[in-house]
Amino acid sequence: MSSAPASAPAPTHPPHEHYLSGILLASAGAIFFSAKAVVAKLLYREGIDAVTLLALRMLLATPVFLLVALWTSARSPRLSRRDLMRVGMLGVIGYYGSSMLDFIGLQYITAGLERLILFLTPSFVLLLGVFVFKRGVTGRQWLSMGFAYAGIVLVFSHDVSLGGANVVLGAGFVLAAAVLYAIYLLYSGELIQRVGTLRLVALAMSMSSILSIGQYLLLREPLSLIRQSAEVWTLSAINASLCTALPVFLTMFGVARAGAGNAAQAGMIGPISTLFLAWWILGEPLTAMQGVGTGLVLVGIYLLSTRRLPAITP
Template identity: 70%
Template sequence: MSTRDDAGQRRAWLAGLALAIAGAVFFSAKAVIAKLLYREGIDAVTLIALRMLLSLPVFLAVAAWTWRRQPRLGARDLGRIALLGLLGYYLSSMLDFLGLQYVSAGLERLILFLTPSFVLLIGLFALGRGVSRRQWLSLGFAYAGIVLVFWHDVNLGGPRVALGSALVAGAAISYAIYLLLSGELIARVGSLRLVALAMTVSTAACLLQYALLRPLPGLFAQTLPVWRLSLLNASLCTVLPVFLTMISVGRIGAGPSAQAGMIGPVSTLFLAWWLLGEPVTPLQLAGTGLVMAGMLLLSLRQAGR
């Protein structure tokens, strides 16, 4: 292989890595945008309904495009996709946004970052899968880091931090179950098609929830700042990172893309400091470092290194 070919492959790999990093940063900014929306006086039910409503046109277009290009799905597959959409996008997102009312953006991102560890633990206790010594070490690092950041937030925010942390942990566990259940379906249906259909189901659930809890016309009677922030939440923090991450996985693989996602908690910490005025303390940095070290150990193990 020529030097020119090597250079071209390296540029392609670096481009894929840049896409994965950008996807992680944009997706992590969701917590900061949500905090700004809460300052505008809306609640979690309204926030998630607006986010999904504004994302819906893109996912409907992708669903229609994949529907025409790929084989038709049977009733059983459609039912499983609907279940996964309710579990992995509706329930997980709802618990996450509810929790964000009580915890800092930095702590929220760190708890969600533990999703791979929840996959590991669910596999151990529910499916009887083994856990290696290195994986236990990674869990030790990660959960020690969470304890540090949690302790920091409790001292600042009081007992409501425990409720918020539990809600966000519920979101991470819900998404971990989604990942465990979706593996075989992704291989058969395709990740792009699955995400588009599951997000469409999730949008329907979010809008139905709003209609049951609030007068539906009220959803459209929001202030201009709420619409602006919601549009950012839907476009830059929902649709864009989904596609950036999928493209990066296609270019450099799932392992490197997942490791690039480790920039997420760090970017959230500093975005929250910049835009929300949340403090960045040595205790937070230490906890963040421990969580990232634990997840790096886990990802290297899963990559077979």
């Protein structure tokens, strides 16, 4: 008598405590990331510009990412020259270029609008996939983008009525930053499989640091960087640690414990926390129109999160 065929193993799920801790880690990462715009606004009040802000951020964050890059490289196969060049280009696009444009834009718009525009990154990944790789788009995905863009238009029109042409300029810079980061995400997928997420982020951030500091040395008087006030150094240390290095690892641990989709949904707290922090710390207005617009964006991203979402971290 032949034996009965073995049944397929039941799918495994992470223990509840791992799932819950993953959600909390991803939420904390999103909140710390979102605070970056608020800290940048405080730094601008100290009289520095975007070039100096980015140089200080990367100068103080570089030791962490260099150590992680060395640690992961020692435990992994050596990268080919082609892969190293691709990692370098992704660092130029995804962290240096995107961050530079983002910080320039933040000089002209509210922290809340900046975070909402950056939150459109997953939809830009989707659209670039359509035009570059000829991928299809489902009706649910079009609906999600409709909600998200309607929310952005609502918040944008509100801010334009208060800030005028400067808001248009700033929003344009941040929009370009989001597109650059979407390009980074789109082209990093294949490389992540070979390099590893942690190693790729550490190497790309290290490349961004070299460019950011080099840009400052070319455009500004080099010694002026160390002559910044104690307030600038303190805020820059917060920007580099709590708003840059820490949330990268919190988000990654959250993804490992709860899964990419669940971590992405937990990250939706980011725009809400930005609005609250900007109102509480910066005194930015918090109106019903902003609330409705933020809600529409979050609905759109939630609909899109039925697919795997990339983390939003420029």
